[in-house]
Amino acid sequence: MEERVQERQVEDIPLHDFYTSKAYNRSQQLDILKQWVEQKSILFLGYQQFSTIMCDNGTSRTSIDCQEILLKVPHILILDEGHTPRNEDTNMLQSLARVQTPLKVVLSGTLYQNHVKEVFNILNLVRPKFLKLDTSRAVVNRIMSRVQISGVRKQLKTGTNLALFDLIEHTLQKDEDFRRKVAVIQDLREMTRKVLHLLQRDSLDELPGLVDFTVVLNLSSRQKLEVKKLNKLDYFKKASVGSLVYMHPELKSLTDKYSSTGGKGSEIDNKEMDKLVENINLRDGVKAKFFLSILGLCESTGEKLLVFSQYITPLKLMERLAVKVKDWSLNKEIFMITGDSNSKHREQSVESFNTSADAKIFLGSIKACGEGISLVGASRILIMDVQLNPSVTRQAVGRAFRPGQKKKVYVYRLVAADSPEEDDHFICCRKELISRMWFEWNESCGDQDFYMKTVDVNECGDMFLESRLLQEDIKVLQKR
Incomplete structure (x- = not known):
């Protein structure tokens, strides 16, 4: 962010932040804040940093001074990724609401996340008592x-x-x-x-294009048997176990075996995963099969593949499949980051994937690859599972479909047919619908403009999906 400000600023304005100044304790942070107060300047502060300072219950003069400066000094407060403090029960939102300046600006590409009330929490932050305004009350009564x-x-x-x-x-x-x-x-x-x-992003219009598919896959007979057992589980267990089943049922068997000895599925080592891969029947797992098929097509066309999942174990399986089938190596052809990856590893992986001619595939935990990561080296994106919060998937797509992208980007969102995941897909679509209708609606829009279109696989305009290799298991193909 600081680099972008420096590139575009029309006058030389000092920039301050705690990270580059190594201001780790309150005394050091107060020194930076005093420098900020002394002259016209910009202070960059993370949400968690701000919340931690404001919730510091210490009675020292230093802590109190830090809090008073942050509450009283700002002339304007700009919240990048402004949907972050949307929960009314968090210290973050409550602390931001205490900042006294009336000039508050929220920047967000995904303002609606899970519920209408979250949007109004943000609106109330920018415009306090928004719903109590006379103009608002009239509309509320009408609704x-x-x-x-x-x-x-x-x-x-x-x-x-x-x-x-x-x-x-x-x-x-x-x-x-x-x-x-x-x-x-x-x-x-x-x-x-x-x-x-609504700020139209002209920079995206200048890109080669985005083609976004939802691919509903027929499960194998083995997978269908396992799906019947999922309904006995609670929601979160159903989602996590389901992600293994939809990928390949052997993955669930391995995880069950590992868990019975006191381990966690996410801790399965390469040796155990390689044993599974050595004897795996790919026809039993439609998502694993689809992954390898599209990986082969990417290799033949010279394109790089970006794969997202919210669970680590399926990512590990895909990594080991690529190692076995393609004889590729981690950190050469294959790159992976998860929530456990440190910042240095992330930066090196992203840089190498985007610039190296050897790089073929990037595997990422979908929430670990959030805002700020650019993966424009990829032109094909595979989303392995359904996120109930559609903005998470939208942000994942934005890792490759962003300024700097030189190719048309194709997205494949995989959904297991006739499963709890398909139910989640319908819920996600309804949430996405609300956001589009609220922020993109105009009088010329009709019902059909807000729903995905079912398309013929043979006439979808994507040479990958029109190949027999990928068509075999497709039940329904939808296009955004």
Whole structure:
């Protein structure tokens, strides 16, 4: 961020931050804050750094001075990735709300994350008591009169903001009356038009293009048997175990065996994984099979592949499959980062993948590859599992589809057919729909503009998917 500011600033304004100044304790941080106060300058501060200082219960003069400066001195507060402090129960949001300047700007490409109330938490940060404004109250009353969900309304406390948020969420996600959805969206847009502003990213329009597919895969007979057992599990266990089953059922068997001896599935070493890979029947695992097929196609066309999963074990399996089948090596043709990767390893892996002619594939934990990582060396992206928060997947796609990309980017979001993952996919689509309708809607939009289109595999415009190698297990192909 600091480098970008330095590149674009029209006058020489001093920049301050704790990291480059190695200001690790409160006394050192206070020295930096005093330098910032003395002249017109910019202070860069991480959300966690800010929250930690503000929640410091120490009674020392140094701690109190740090807090007072951060609350009273800023003339303008700019929140990059401003959806981060969206939870009203966190110290982060409560601390930011205490900053006294009325000039607050939130920058976010994914403002809607999981629930309407999170958007209003951010709006209230920028414009305190936003819903109590006369203009807002008029629209709120109109929305409450539109929604007709008797079963839900009886359970909600009428007149509370929570009731409003839940009614809006329910209407936009589950109401079958599209006209009512549109009416509520129009109300939301009217209410927020003076505080929410959409900035069209012309830089993305200049890129070669983005083709985004959802690929629903028929499971093998072995996988179908395992899926029947998933319904007995709680939601989170169902998702984590399901990710193994959809990849390959042998992965679940290995994890169960490892866990029975007191280990964790994520701790399975290469030796154990290699034993599995040595005897694996790829036809039993449709996602593992799809992965190797698309990897081979990328190799034949000279393209690099970027693969995301929210779980470590499937990533390890894909790494060892690439080693066995392609005779590739980690940190030469194959690169991988997870939440445990340190910053040095991340930087080296990203740089090598983007610049090395030997690099073929980058495997990443989807949440570890967040904002700021550029993987423009890849032109094919494989999303191995469904994220209930659609913005996480959108940000993952943005690692390759961003300024600096020289090729058209193709995205393949894999979904296991007739499984709990397909149910999650439908929930995710509804959340994505809310965001698009709220922030991108216009009067020319119709119902069809907000839903993915089912396309013929043979006429999808992607030579990879039109190959028999990938078509064999596809049940449904959708295109954004």
